[in-house]
Amino acid sequence: MEDVASRAGVSRALVSLVMRDSPRVSEHSRAAVLEAAEELGYRRNLMAHHLASHRTMTIGLVLNDLHNPFFAEMTDGIHEAALKAGYRIVINTGLRDLASEKAAIDTFLEFRTDGVILVGTELSEAELESLASETNLVVAARVTASDSYDTVSIDDRLGAQMIVDHLADLGHCRIAHIDGGPGAGARKRRKGYKAAMEQRGLSEHVRIVAGEYSEHAGTVGVDKLLSDGEMPTAIFAANDLMATGVLNRLQFEGLNVPEDVSLVGFDNTAMAALHQMSLTTVDQPCELLGKLAARYLIERLEEEREEAVHHLLVPSLVCRSTSGPVSSRTLDEIR
């Protein structure tokens, strides 16, 4: 910066002003500085910039799982909204694993990004609370009642209920749920499933298989369902990624979907819409969620608001071809 200043024949402070697009610089000086900077290939040092200004104009984004297209779609929305407000984003992945997620967050804390958006976090509420005391925080795709950070999500519980209602309407009673384990929103989906089953008078058919938000968990889940007890006529997979694994395994086992077993996912990722999948699922307006998350964080950063916001969006069911009326055949006949 010193070099640029002397080459442009001005002071270091003025170069700093030009770099920050200050309006209180004459056109003449501005041009001279920009030219000198260009010639020297000068690029400002964000580290030093931050150290002096305490701002980086950067948002840290922690995605739970890069393999799940849901997160890519959320990112689009966040990216767009952030850019529009003059912020840039930096991403890190939690690898669907608590320790890695914490490491990812630590990186951003050490980098001192202006704020952090956690998409699909697996952190406990206590951990979120303590994180919120260190930085500006928005949690997406998960709901809490905290008043120190914002949350943006769809109503997972309601989504699960819609699924059960849909399947029950088609005549299904033996509706099983492979759950999302520690995944964000998984508990609410599980609860919604249970509540809806009870409401429909299907309490005795409640059957929950432990899983997680991955394709592999779908495969394993089907194996478990096949190996012990009566096979359900419908499966509610905790998310689309898992549903992919379920569908794969069912077909591998010679079961037809939806003739023999109906299947419903959750998230409505681009994957689900594919002709080959054509998965019945619950839609999450990813881009909108992303935009809202970014917007709420930016409101915090610009100190336009003190109290926490908890924005809950209403999901909608997308019926495709993996769900159909209950079959009259039993599993034994099928085999």
Added chain:
Amino acid sequence: MEDVASRAGVSRALVSLVMRDSPRVSEHSRAAVLEAAEELGYRRNLMAHHLASHRTMTIGLVLNDLHNPFFAEMTDGIHEAALKAGYRIVINTGLRDLASEKAAIDTFLEFRTDGVILVGTELSEAELESLASETNLVVAARVTASDSYDTVSIDDRLGAQMIVDHLADLGHCRIAHIDGGPGAGARKRRKGYKAAMEQRGLSEHVRIVAGEYSEHAGTVGVDKLLSDGEMPTAIFAANDLMATGVLNRLQFEGLNVPEDVSLVGFDNTAMAALHQMSLTTVDQPCELLGKLAARYLIERLEEEREEAVHHLLVPSLVCRSTSGPVSSRTLDEIR
């Protein structure tokens, strides 16, 4: 740091040593400092750290497209190798768009990450060259002959040739290629396709439709193929993501795969292996590629090597169910 120092009853410099795990600190002082830091919730400021040390122990990773599972798989490999060497990674996305990619890179340059890995970059060779003069650079999934940065990739040209050979062996002559446009490796795949067609005496059947590495491009590509001229009996899509769109559209148009049209993709992403897709494709050992990329960058960072490395891996064909012998029916009969 000052606070931690006074609380622990030592100097600021000693706290710094403890934070950097220096061996020249007595156990007693170390314990005292760590305790004080813990109590005060101290977290070192990476910005200041870098400013003074010129190191961040961080690698910037630019992924061309978050929606393409190929990049998620590469990331796994990079992440693992980086962590093992004590580096952390920070990700940014190019949104499959040159301007965004440049913005992503700029962020890392301003953050002064120790080095940058570009996965599937669309930058020109001149731009890559100039970037390499600013930071330590490794380019993955693309090949150049530069001697100022390393590249790690499979042999795209060979992969394309394997596809054409496979299809030609099945009796196909009218093999069309929907290309990857500005995408990394797309030119090589296009060239390999052309060369192989000529080698097989199928020059007159060479047909290239302009596309890009996206699902949508596959849909559009099929429409183009259907609307003008004779429909090919086989399609080589520039990557798996595009192949998904192609498959989708073909089925929508009532064409059976592989009975009416054979289809081959490229990348062998997890998606391609799904029972519902079962896509014939060319395998890229993503994790290995990622690991190599990280390793080469780290070698550069630790200044173990001066000259550039260009590592080219041999691809392999994975035959699944979207490719089969040429059909005797013509398109008119099908319709």
Added chain:
DNA sequence: AGGAGTTGTTAGAGCGCTCTATTGATGTAG
């Protein structure tokens, strides 16, 4: 003409850390 404002520019302190050189304190050999 003199005070008040406005505009463009600058000096210099300070952000939170590392790093070099230095100082004591302790041990070890001549």
Added chain:
DNA sequence: CTACATCAATAGAGCGCTCTAACAACTCCT
């Protein structure tokens, strides 16, 4: 008992920037 290492700890400069306060140089108004 002195000379020389070795080890633990520290002072103080400096990394590249921003920010406050101050300063010229104008313009405007009474």
